[in-house]
Amino acid sequence: MDTRFKLRFIANKKGQLLREALQEWRISKRALTAIKFDGGLLTVNGVERNVRHVLDIGDCVEVTFPPEERSDGLAIENGDLTIVYEDDAILVLDKPAHQSTIPSREHPTNSIANVVCGYFQQQGLASTAHIVTRLDRDTSGLLCIAKHAHIHHLTGLAQRHGQISRQYEAIVHGHVVQDVQSIVAPIGRKETSIIEREVRQDGQYAHTDVTVLKRFYFNNEPMTHIKLRLHTGRTHQIRVHMSYLGYPLIGDELYGGNRQYIGRQALHCVSLDMEHPLTNQTLKFSSLLTEDMQRLLNESSA
Known part of the structure; x- marks a missing residue:
């Protein structure tokens, strides 16, 4: 066949x-x-x-199109995937926290890409995992995968033209003062780290919109539940921008938060809107906050 x-x-x-x-x-x-x-x-x-x-x-x-080959570093693995949407072109998943999108030296196995390759093999699909919208290991929520290199090419064009929209929700330290604001601040790699990013003049253009949903206290500590819209997709963009404003994400130890109340950065991709790369049909996907973030909100006080 x-x-x-x-x-x-x-x-x-x-x-x-x-x-x-x-x-x-x-x-x-x-x-x-x-x-x-x-x-x-x-x-x-x-x-x-x-x-x-x-x-x-x-x-x-x-x-x-010719059959696609996996890169040598991408092993086929079997595992669980929470599939939100699937057709012949794309796969939309709801990623849990503590799972990498792609394998790394620190976490070489059980990435979304590894498991997706196993899933494609079960389907008899001559393809590999092409990540369209990537999430950090400890960020949960919606991500999109192209099933073929050509579809990845089309979604890349769509991203460059601002036709793929993602919204996130996060919980940050402190009470964010402004109800609505835009952060336009370039992001680049920190010279003393291979992982950490920072706002710097010679960085890449980065734009994040922030809307306050709720200001509250948890164990007498001020926190804010916020919604964020990305206009660009820089590495660690939300985490860097919120830390830059002085409101690091709860649980984000890399950028000034602490893990006293949650075991990872409190960040979740709640919505993904895009045009289908082949049919141009408008697709809208949503995802509920995970239990660890809901707990902070449910047990909060005004």
Whole structure:
């Protein structure tokens, strides 16, 4: 059984080169190179053609992408996945805290990517895990995975054009003064650390919107429940920006919080909105806060 990923298009311009049509259909040059050399196929009305073929209106073009290979460092593992949505193109998951999105030297096994590869193998899918929206190991909530390199290419274009929207909820130390604010502060790697980031003038542009949901006390300590919207996706962006404001996340020891009340940073991706990369249908997903964050809110006092 041929499990290679395939897409069909109908030509709508007379005399157009297949190469030009594929460009309009957002097939990348990298994908075309892989199709040519790594086991893909281009057909027009069922006949194999090259990119110099001249199309006629109504021609049926089928693009067969080559099978994908996992990187050597990505082992196949079996494990649990909380699937929120799935089709032939994307997979949306609800990630628990304390699970890495991709394997690392410190946590080489049981990552979302490892388990997704195992899940794809069970499905007989000739693909690997392409992470569209990544979450830190101790951040919970929604994340999106593309099932194929071409879908990853399309979602990357969507992200660059601000067409994938994520909202988070967090609990931070202190009472945030402003009800609504935008943090625009560049983020870069801290010179003394390979992990830690900081706001710095030579960093990458980073923009976070913050809305206060509730100010409260937990064991007489002031805390604030906030909602955040990311306009950019820098590493540790929310954690760095909130620490920069003087309100580090509860449980985030790396950026000034403490773990007295929760065993990880209190951060959860509650919503993910996007257009489907193939159908352009609007997709909206949501996720409830995890029990550890709910406990802080439920046991709080005004």
